[in-house]
Amino acid sequence: xxxxxxxxxxxxxxxxxxxxxxxxKITPALYNLFLDGWMPKQFAIIGTGRTxxxxxxxxxxxxxxxxxxxxxGKAKADQWANFSKGITYQASDVKDAETYKEFGxxxxxxxxxxxxxxxxxxxxxxxxxxxxxxxxNLAKAKxxxxxxxxxxxxxxxxxxxxxxxxxxxxxxxxxxxECQIYRIDHYLGKETVQNIMAFRFANSIMEPLWNRNxxxxxxxxxxEQLGVEERGDYYxxxxxxxxxxxxxxxxxxxxxxxxxxxxFNADEVRDRKVDVLRAMRxxxxxxxxxxxxxxxxxxxxxxxxxxxxxxxxxxxxxxSNTETFAAIKFFVDNWRWQGVPFYVRTGKRxxxxxxxIAIQFKDVPHLIFPTEAAESWQQNRLxxxxxPEMSIRLQVQAKRPGIDMVLNVVDMVFDYKGTxxxxxxxxxxxxxxxxMLGDQTLFMRGxxxxxxxxxxxxxxxxxxxxxxxxxxxxxxxxWGPESAEALIARDGFNWFTLPVNTKN
Ligand code: BG6
Numbered sequence: 001x002x003x004x005x006x007x008x009x010x011x012x013x014x015x016x017x018x019x020x021x022x023x024x025k026i027t028p029a030l031y032n033l034f035l036d037g038w039m040p041k042q043f044a045i046i047g048t049g050r051t052x053x054x055x056x057x058x059x060x061x062x063x064x065x066x067x068x069x070x071x072x073g074k075a076k077a078d079q080w081a082n083f084s085k086g087i088t089y090q091a092s093d094v095k096d097a098e099t100y101k102e103f104g105x106x107x108x109x110x111x112x113x114x115x116x117x118x119x120x121x122x123x124x125x126x127x128x129x130x131x132x133x134x135x136x137n138l139a140k141a142k143x144x145x146x147x148x149x150x151x152x153x154x155x156x157x158x159x160x161x162x163x164x165x166x167x168x169x170x171x172x173x174x175x176x177x178e179c180q181i182y183r184i185d186h187y188l189g190k191e192t193v194q195n196i197m198a199f200r201f202a203n204s205i206m207e208p209l210w211n212r213n214x215x216x217x218x219x220x221x222x223x224e225q226l227g228v229e230e231r232g233d234y235y236x237x238x239x240x241x242x243x244x245x246x247x248x249x250x251x252x253x254x255x256x257x258x259x260x261x262x263x264f265n266a267d268e269v270r271d272r273k274v275d276v277l278r279a280m281r282x283x284x285x286x287x288x289x290x291x292x293x294x295x296x297x298x299x300x301x302x303x304x305x306x307x308x309x310x311x312x313x314x315x316x317x318x319x320s321n322t323e324t325f326a327a328i329k330f331f332v333d334n335w336r337w338q339g340v341p342f343y344v345r346t347g348k349r350x351x352x353x354x355x356x357i358a359i360q361f362k363d364v365p366h367l368i369f370p371t372e373a374a375e376s377w378q379q380n381r382l383x384x385x386x387x388p389e390m391s392i393r394l395q396v397q398a399k400r401p402g403i404d405m406v407l408n409v410v411d412m413v414f415d416y417k418g419t420x421x422x423x424x425x426x427x428x429x430x431x432x433x434x435x436m437l438g439d440q441t442l443f444m445r446g447x448x449x450x451x452x453x454x455x456x457x458x459x460x461x462x463x464x465x466x467x468x469x470x471x472x473x474x475x476x477x478x479w480g481p482e483s484a485e486a487l488i489a490r491d492g493f494n495w496f497t498l499p500v501n502t503k504n
Contacts, residue, residue, distance in 0.1 A: 007436035009042035009118040011110055013103055015094060015134055016125035017047025017058065021155065025186075026125060027062045028070035029428035034083045035072055036425075038433050042114045044086040046106060048099075051091065058089035071426055094126070094134050100141030107143070117146070121435055123153045128160075132171050139175040153182040153435055156247055157238065158444065161460065162453040169446040182435050183444035187248040189427030189434075191416075192386040194442070196255040196357075197269075199384075199392060207260070209361070211336045216379065218342045219358040219488075219496050220252050222386075223350040227297065227307060227476070228324070232315030240294075240326040241463070244346040246456045247444075250277065252357060252386075253342055257332050266440040270448055277451035281331040288462040293483045295325030296468070297349040300476025307349065307476045321467045324348045325474060327484040328459070329491075343488050345495065349476040355386035358496035373405045385498060390424065391415035 012030070014022055033039050047058050062084070067074045075083075090106070092099040111117055122138060124131055131154060138144045144152070152172070159165025172181055187193055200206050209215070222244060228235040235243065254273040261268045283292070299309040311318050325347030332342065361380040374397070381395040393411040400406045416424060434442055473481040479495065488495055 007038075007040045007119075007433070009114050009116050010040050010044075010436050011107055011118050011120045012043070012045045012123055013120065014045065014047050014123045014125060015130070016049060016123075017089065018049035018051045018053070018061070019125055021125040022047070023061070023065040024069050025426070025428045026123065026432070027065045029426055029432050031062075031066045031070055031075065031083055032072055032425065032429050033433055035079060036429075038429075038436075040436065042116070042118065044088070044110050044118075046103070047087070047089045048092045048094075048103075050093065053089050053091065055088045059084045059087050062087060071423060094130055094137065097137065097140065100137050100143055104141055104143055117149055119436070120150045121153060122150070125155050128157055131168060135172055135175055144175050144180075147177050147180060150176075151180050151182060151435060151438070152176055153184060155184050157242065158183050158247075158449050159453060160237070160242070162450060162457050165449050165453050169450065173446065178446060179438075179440065181443075181446070182431075182440065183446075183449060184431060185247045185251055185444050186427045186431065187251055187386075188442040188444075189429075189431040190386060191424040191427075191430075192384070192390045193252065193255065194430070195392075196252075196384060200255075201260050212338055212340050214361050215340055216360045216362045217340060217491070217493060218253075218256055218360070219356075219493075220249055220256075220342065220344040221358075221495065221497075222249055222252075222346040222355040223352055223479075224346075224348050225302060225350060225353045225477075227349045228310065228313050228316065230314065232313045235324075236316045236320055236322050239322040239463075240324055240346050240348070241456055241460060245326055245328065245344060246452050249344045249346055250452045250455070251444075252355075253330065253344065256357060256359070257337055257342070259336070264441065266443075267445075269441050270445045274445070274448050274451050275334075276332060277448065277455060279332050279334040279337075280455050281333050282455070283458040283462075285458070285462050288459050291329040291487070292459050292463075293325075293327040293481060293487050294323035294463060294468060295327075295347060295474045295481035295484065296320070296322065296471040297324050297347075298472030298475050300349070300478070302349070302477045309472050309476075310349075311472065321463075321471065323463065323468070325350070325480045325484070327480065327487055329487060341491060343493075343495075345480065345484060347474075347480050351477050351479050352497065354388065354498055356496065356498055357384040357386070358382070359384070360493070360496075369405060369407060374407045375400075376408045378409045381496070383496070383498070389415070389498060390417070 014026060016022055030045060063075060063080060090102055107120055124134055144150050159168055254276045257276045258272040259275060261272045297310045300307060310316060310324050311320050327345035330342040330344065359382040363379045378395065383393045385391045391413055393413045395409050395411055397407045398410040400408050431442060
């Protein structure tokens with residue numbers, strides 16, 4: 001396997017090595033990076049977890065994970081043999097100082113063997129209550145001393161609210177420099193999300209239109225058909241606002257609303273995103289009532305199967321007040337966006353799984369055609385489809401062929417499938433590679449996370465103190481509660497949905 005990687009020799013220590021995230025995302029991503037030649041020539045992966053496993057057993061688990069979850073399909077024997085050479089496992093108690101001494105020894109051994117000082121990436125794919133414990137123990141064991149060579153990757157959730165996020169930031173910044181901390185929001189690694197920046201800032205035709213003079217409103221919808229599955233214990237203490245809006249949806253919003261950065265430098269890009277979060281209008285309790293909607297799914301039928309209500313899911317409180325759906329109308333109070341509503345919604349057990357951003361432009365100032373000519377009149381829309389369809393479509397009016405003048409809406413489409421033959425990498429591949437390369441552009445900076453928490457706190461607080469009396473208020477396989485329709489309908493708009501199996 002040739003290596004086109006410019007990354008230096010690297011040791012990954014994966015905390016949560018026996019967990020679901022490692023199985024589904026991290027392991028397949030590392031393997032695909034290896035297949036595509038992005039792994040450094042010298043690398044080692046040390047998985048760690050409480051379970052007692054031999055190196056062999058751990059490797060076999062990883063192989064099964066790759067066979068099940070990798071976008072490149074089942075591993076080929078020779079490729080797997082090469083990749084797996086560097087994989088070992090260490091059963092550990094992360095609270096025990098001995099654990100870290102063992103890591104220290106392994107790092108030393110590898111450095112001696114490789115005749116170098118390798119980069120060490122501590123990947124925390126564990127429950128958030130372990131973040132401070134692991135970080136502090138790394139510091140005590142002097143495993144985070146080298147500011148150039150050591151990095152820490154922190155999975156979400158980063159804090160449970162503003163205070164806990166601040167505490168965690170403070171603790172981490174006492175141990176690591178900001179440039180060593182890689183806070184993951186996996187949406188930032190998605191190919192289509194990265195492309196929003198390219199689309200906006202590598203084309204000159206967008207910028208003149210990209211403001212309140214031409215854009216009427218923006219919608220960001222991330223809808224999922226899945227319920228909470230096995231994650232009831234985590235989710236019931238979280239809810240849609242914490243789980244999706246505080247991070248993924250607000251980051252999507254930042255991509256749409258940010259000012260052009262001066263360069264593609266990590267801090268420059270992140271500064272512009274923080275500007276957006278700071279410009280967003282703060283909610284008063286009254287705004288929460290008028291501009292934020294919550295929902296919780298009841299039972300229903302999905303693809304012919306009856307599914308349980310949220311409150312009947314495993315490890316969920318039968319009286320739970322946790323929202324599985326949220327829709328919010330935000331404003332960005334600056335010159336570019338004054339008066340333009342940004343509607344965001346997300347939810348589980350909805351009719352369709354899709355992530356779509358719709359930008360609706362203002363209507364023409366004067367209609368020169370007779371009303372009957374404009375059969376299906378619709379203002380111009382730009383639809384950025386993040387997943388599962390990966391496309392950008394501009395909806396415009398066109399004359400239908402024929403001797404009479406009839407207008408209808410047509411799509412000008414850029415779709416990934418039709419344009420590129422190569423498979424897009426998974427978000428985790430991009431993010432892990434960037435961690436190796438030391439590029440933080442697609443990671444959340446400490447102040448970015450705090451600004452996002454600051455924005456959602458008034459909504460969280462209001463919802464927590466005022467229990468919802470009508471939960472469950474939407475049935476599985478619907479588009480969420482009626483109040484979410486009303487939220488946008490009051491302003492004269494509808495939620496945009498992509499037709500299923502859109503043909504280009
Ligand atoms: C995670 C949330 O961050 O994102 C999950 O915790 C959610 O609840 C998931 O299902 C959605 O990610 P994706 O990549 O499947 O859209």
